[in-house]
Amino acid sequence: MLPMPVLPLLAWLLPLCGALGSRVAIWPWWTGFAICLVGALCSLWLLLRLPWHPRRAVALLGALPLVLPVWFLVKALQAHPINDVSTDPLDPPTLRWASQARSAADLPINPAPLKFFPDNPAPLYTRANRPQVLAEARDLMTELGWQHSVSGQGLEAVVVSPWFGFRDDVALRLFEGPKELRIDMRSASRQGRSDLGANRARIQDFLTRLHGRLAKAQGTTSEP
Structure with a gap:
């Protein structure tokens, strides 16, 4: 048996090494998960x-790192088994950039319609014009550290998670109606069958921030 001072060290180092190695592509994400699991077993033993x-x-x-996998398990049990979320599940924005960037090891892009769930995020409606929305959305994506590009439908982006370095694909689509402009978003994971609610939270956070920027630019304080 390893001496007790070694086990606490492993309980802390293994999750860090597993996540860091996945982020810099030393090994695939499932290998990083396996290394983190070994660290969790060390914490459980302690x-x-x-x-x-x-x-x-x-x-x-040494037992403190066990909090992370327990939190992960709780999130997995609470989250919907979904990895592709859109404000318009029936006709989601197209992930054209993702279709070129995803490798054989990544998940294929889900065809429409997407899964719908009760707390599905809603689109954002605004009276701002298309150039203004595009400008504010691009600035916000840059502020959030997303790699983005202009597309025919609006914008597309790649988001890298801070822990394992998972890459998620995002599309923002603008539709000009008679009186308002409708903003739809889609966020899809490249790995994993469940996103632990990350895609839904990302869409809601982004549209809330975008609404605030547009309202500030127009001098209004209306709710999204």
Whole structure:
């Protein structure tokens, strides 16, 4: 058996190495997950041994990284089993850039219609004109660190997650109606069958921020 000081060190280093290695493409994401799982098992062992071990402070320190996989499990149980979310599930924005960027190891792009769930995000309506919306949306994407480009429908972007470096594809589509401009968004994961609610949260956060920027530019304070 490894001495107790080594197990706490492994419990902390293995998740960091697993995630960092996946982010810089040293190994695929599932290998990073496996390394993190080994670290979680070290933390679990330390937690189980905690009541009987004389160096409880050291064991407790090594058990703390177990919080992350537990949080991950809770999120997985609460989230919808979905990895592609759009404000218009029946006719979602097209992921043209993603169709060129995704590799054979990535998930294929889901055809329409997408799965619909009760708390599906809604489109944003605005009286701002198309150039103004495009400008504000591009500035916001740049501010968020998204790699983006202009498309025929509006904008497309690639978002890199901060932990494992997962790449998600985003499309923003503008449709000019008689009185208002409708803004639809789509966010799709390249890996994993469940996104733990990340795509839905990303769309809602982006449209809320975009609405605030447009309202500020127009001098209004209306709700989205």
